[in-house]
Amino acid sequence: MKTPKTNPIDTPSVYVCAGLVSGAGALLLNVLPVLFGAFAERFGLGEQQLGNLAMAMNLGFGAFGLASLLWIHRLSWRVISALSSALVAGAIMFVLRDPSYEALLAIMALAGAGTGALYALAMTIFGDSSQPERAFGFKLGIETVPGAFLLIVLPVAVAPVWGFDGMLITIAIAMVVMGILPLPWVPRRSERRLEVSGTAVRIASTESRIIVWLSLVASLVFLTGIMSVWAFLELMGKKTGLASDTIGMVLALGFLINAGGGFIASAIGLKVGRFMPVAVIILAELLGLVALAQFSSLVTYVAGVICFLFSIGFVLAYTFGVMAEFDLSGELVALGALCLSLGAAFGPAIGGVLIEAFGYSSVLWFSGVCSVAVLAIYGAAVMRAQLTFQRIRVSGTVVMSGL
Structure with missing residues (x-):
């Protein structure tokens, strides 16, 4: 008698590590109030300019979420997560160079693109689960925790000591920790898609x-x-x-x-x-x-x-x-x-x-x-x-x- 094959997605290690990848994809959206407050103070931006930055980020997020249909099953999931996390971290660190407002728009669009790719990847990983409601419930829960933590830590512990630069460096480090370090426990590709194609x-x-x-x-x-x-x-x-x-x-x-x-x-x-x-x-x-x-x-x-x-x-x-x-x-x-x-x-x-x-x-x-x-x-x-x-x-x- 054959032992039923366990879905590689439905394991605690994958849930936690893929959840951290999802948290990296949602991080900028979650800390946006604190981040934009710092932007307003550092660059002297008004509400309309901040709104344009948010729009640029969301456009990048949505564009790469849509474009992921072209490559989400053609590239290694680990490669996608590593490259996307590096893109977001690099874009955030570039802000330390005090770019112009126009350059800041482009930076936020790139950061949004990277987070959009990460979030689309996490949706695909958890979508492979044999118990999708349970998988997505865990995903949506764990991805919120890092954002809530940074919403408290950034203005209370980081900004008073290390200022604006420290906030950006902390966000960049968080992207690397969540989007790259857990990858050895994230599958390289979809098993479910192969099984379905052979049905x-x-x-x-x-x-x-x-x-x-x-x-x-x-x-x-x-x-x-x-x-x-x-x-x-x-x-x-x-x-x-x-x-x-x-x-x-x-x-x-x-x-x-x-x-x-x-x-x-x-x-x-x-x-x-x-x-x-x-x-x-x-x-x-x-x-x-x-x-x-x-x-x-x-x-x-x-x-x-x-x-x-x-x-x-x-x-x-x-x-x-x-x-x-x-x-x-x-x-x-x-x-x-x-x-x-x-x-x-x-x-x-x-x-x-x-x-x-x-x-x-x-x-x-x-x-x-x-x-x-x-x-x-x-x-x-x-x-x-x-x-x-x-x-x-x-x-x-x-x-x-x-x-």
């Missing part, structure tokens, strides 16, 4: 692609709604009279709560199905938005932020998970990086327009509508997945993981 009978490609694209759209809509509020959480707190240091501590706590959401999704997996956990957490997120709309004290602000941020890693674990399971080519899952980029670009822009025109409550309504839409889109994807598995069971042609 004689598979799910109809049209049906699988519909499920994948529904999941991608759900992820994009969710991220757009989330980012439309995330960008203005500090201003919402200040508007009600909370101190900046208090808000900073709340947001740092919320960042860690976000990581906890991913880890909890990883622990739950498919034990209670795909749809019910997402529905419950989106309901909690909506309650958080209500609390943020009506808060008049620190307690309600904290409750709103925690409910709101907890949902991010949890919901994305499931939308990315169903996408990965039905991405038979193993290629489209990398587009999760593009979803993150577009959500980070469009969400704050839409939020800013709504706030200026109708006030802060309007952006909370927008985020809530996005979440309800996500539940409908994701529900359609899950329903199609269930029908697909039912047809498979009847025909007995292929066996995949259950719902």
